[in-house]
Amino acid sequence: MADRFRTRLRAEVTRWVRDGLVTSEQGERIVARYPASTAWFARPIALFSLIGGAFIAAAVALVIAHNWQELHRWVKLGGVVALMIGAYAGGLVVRDRGYPKLGDGVLLIGGGLLLIGIGLVSQIYNLSGRPADALLLWWVLLLPAAYALPSLALVMLGYTGAFAWYWTLTFDRTSWLGSELAPNWILVPVALAAAGLLLFPLGLVHGDGRYRSVRRFLEQLGLATLVGSLYPLSFLWRDLSMPDTTGRWPVALPVVLVFAFVAVTAASYWLPRDTPAVRAGLVAVLLAVLVYLVALTGAVSARAPGVIFRALGFADWALIFAASLSLILYGARWGRNAWVNWGIVFLGIHALARYLDLFGTMLQTSLLFFVTGAFVLLLGWALEWLRRRMTAQAAVRRESA
Amino acid sequence: MRRRLFLLFIALHALVLVGWVVSLEWAVARGATIRVAVAQRDPRDLLRGDYVWLQFAFSEIPPSAFAAPARPNAGDRVWVALAPHEGVWELTGASLTREALPLTPGARILVGRVDYPLVQVPEPTGGRPQAVHVVYGIERYYVPEGKGTPPRGQKLEAELALTADGRPFLRRLFVDGRPYP
Known part of the structure; x- marks a missing residue:
């Protein structure tokens, strides 16, 4: 990014000199003010460190998985604990010597070895209960250590563990959450979407300072989970056969939804600085998704008639569209390119899903696409008109001042 | 300060792993050892390697075995x-509450969770009676690489350590009376 800026600056300065705005000497001084950045080199080092760390952790995992019964269990456990402590210590030393990103990669091996150690214990004692419990132990131990240092790579690994824990819990029929979701598949995407609503504000809380990369990671994980979970629900309009629920009202899922509500309302405080109305707009979209999830949970629990589910299926279409569009608009306004990219990807997937969904009735699909296309074109025109008008007004204000 | 805190957490990581193993050793050592009949099912876990997937005779419990009419839900x-019967321990009863479980002298308790509330179990006679599928957290026996499929058609038994509160630990697997692998 920095190098792109330097290239553009050099080109601009040449034009300024040609137009007589600055002398060539001034131009050279301006260019010299921004030396070539090392960012291009720094980025592969960070990436290679992470990938290298992951490979080494995977290699140790495979050695453990090979399951050497000739070795005594205490020897195996001692070996893993020694390796884990060695990796953490090595990471600290490498960081201290001025290679923070490489150090993070080595720390990542330590974090991975903690999970491998947990896996080793369950292998030795043939514990095959809930995989989610092992993941819970991992991230609960890892995250405090990651924040204490802090190591951004470990923080992200910890949150990956937390997400994997929740995911596993969702699909485990014997868990406190999975047992409620198992009788009706509709509740699974509801639970996952609620997790997305929790992760997105959690990302915002990390701000633009030291934890910026964690903020971006959690925001994107949250958005992908949220909108990704809404896609399966967009097929509800098709009069899908509903399995009989157990007649029990869910308890755990509403609790998760309440947490999501608290997170979304708190998110309004952490959003980028803007007018209250603009900030409220994004919160309103997230709350609309939450209300939809609550309605769906209620409809499943109350064994609502098919017409309700059909209506909720169509409401899902509108929500995916509104959420994607909001991401593009807010991303552009607040300079969050990742939001814009995700918004475009979500719209593309939505269009593809609807095409497949409505395949067979080509005229209807054509009409739907025509209306959507015309709407998007009109919206683009209106936004451009608004942008020009605001730019002109700002220019008039500047001149009069 | 932050560095010290980090080192403290790392020590905690090691302590938790060691402490966990100590508690498991303690539970297994104090548990009563019993042998139960099993049927082999299958193979590989990414983190823990090859395993023999075990199905116990008491994994599928007929509704008639429950002490009181029960309509269990997944996760219950x-x-x-x-109780012992001809060298292996067999199911004598089941219940959704500890208090309602009838215990004959010498019997022991095992605690599991409902996986599927009602499944149809195929029988050699062609019948498909219904049963409650229960998991106990001992369905996988981890073995060295390449040993996940013991010879079929032979008698398979598992040795369990049972704690007083019914928590099971899978200790050894026997094929025709010999430890496997």
């Missing part, structure tokens, strides 16, 4: 009573 706890 199940208390199972096991």
